[in-house]
Amino acid sequence: MxxxxxxxxxxxxxxxxxxxxxxxxxxxxxxxxxxxxHAAGALDRPRAVIDGSHVRTMKGGPQPGRARSTVPGQAPSTI
Incomplete structure (x- = not known):
């Protein structure tokens, strides 16, 4: 801020x-x-999105795989 x-x-x-x-x-x-x-009728629960930052898994979720790089690799040599 x-x-x-x-x-x-x-x-x-x-x-x-x-x-x-x-x-x-x-x-x-x-x-x-x-x-x-909800009281104002402005909450559409069927369309609500559950965000993992608000819902804790009781036994832990699946472990994520290795993150793929978003950095482009070197171009192959043309020599």
Missing amino acids: PQELGFDSGMTCRRRLRDWNEAGVRQRLHEALLAEL
Whole structure:
């Protein structure tokens, strides 16, 4: 967050977000938003997307394979 706009330092923001997350604030805000959207008829649950960052697997998910490089390799030599 830019300090020029009156925000605290980035470290302060990270600490506050961490503290709020540990205190359950993010979860309560998420639930309150969902309840408000549902009450307004603006939540289409069948079309909702489950994001892995919000749903924990109980026994852990599958281990990802080795990440493929997105950097192009060297062009083959034409000599």
